[in-house]
Amino acid sequence: MPEFLDIRHLDAGYGRSQVLFDVTLGIPWRGGVAVLGRNGAGKTTLMKTIVGELPAWKGEVAFDGRDISRSRTEQRVRAGIGYVPQEHSVFARLSVRDNLAVGSLSNKDAGAAVDRVLAIFPKLGQRLDQPAGTLSGGERKMLAIGRAMLGDPKLLLLDEPTEGVWIGVIEEITERLIELAKDIAVIIVEQHLDLALRVADYAYVLDRGRVALQGEAGDVRGNPELLRYLAP
């Protein structure tokens, strides 16, 4: 059976420099999948190629049964792909409230958007009128995840959702992600292995742009080769 997100033999990169080589990867329509690998392995490049910020050089990307490999990013987002990028995921100079209003169709929707995000991350309630640039790392990630959820994604891409987040807040974000992954498909790129494998049922490990290892989260965790692929 085809997967919900079905990537086959994908090559991609920047300019002339190829980063991803023959990446084949399947994501089920619900649950978490982790993408692991050391810095520079190609994780962010893979997320950008899925959402269409980078073109696929070769191979296929199918989502929900449709070939999206030539679709523009807006079309992919409208089709149900939500993306929380590793960097620049909020408008620093806009308030939290306005970050949530951007993309809402009317003021009425903007109010509903705030309510929906506060239901996921109540902590943001004390920050609504503060510029997003003054938030802590964790609050900023919460805002970015909340914003992405406003589009009702069927697949959520999270590129390092706990990077720069104080350890005391990481647990809170992780618990929300575990909840989200019960309802929709979630791809999580993470440096924290244990956290990633709590959210994910399945994991892929990239090594220099290729899939080096894959399997059920527990099996990947126990694979003696794993640490070699994660070591700097």
Ligand SMILES: Nc1ncnc2c1ncn2[C@@H]1O[C@H](COP(=O)(O)OP(=O)(O)O)[C@@H](O)[C@H]1O
């Ligand atoms: N904008 C860019 N232009 C050229 N090369 C890039 C660019 N962004 C990343 N790279 C290179 O692509 C490779 C993979 O990077 P990236 O996908 O960001 O890795 P990861 O997210 O796994 O740390 C690295 O060698 C990196 O230097």
Ligand SMILES: [Mg+2]
């Ligand atoms: Mg990255």
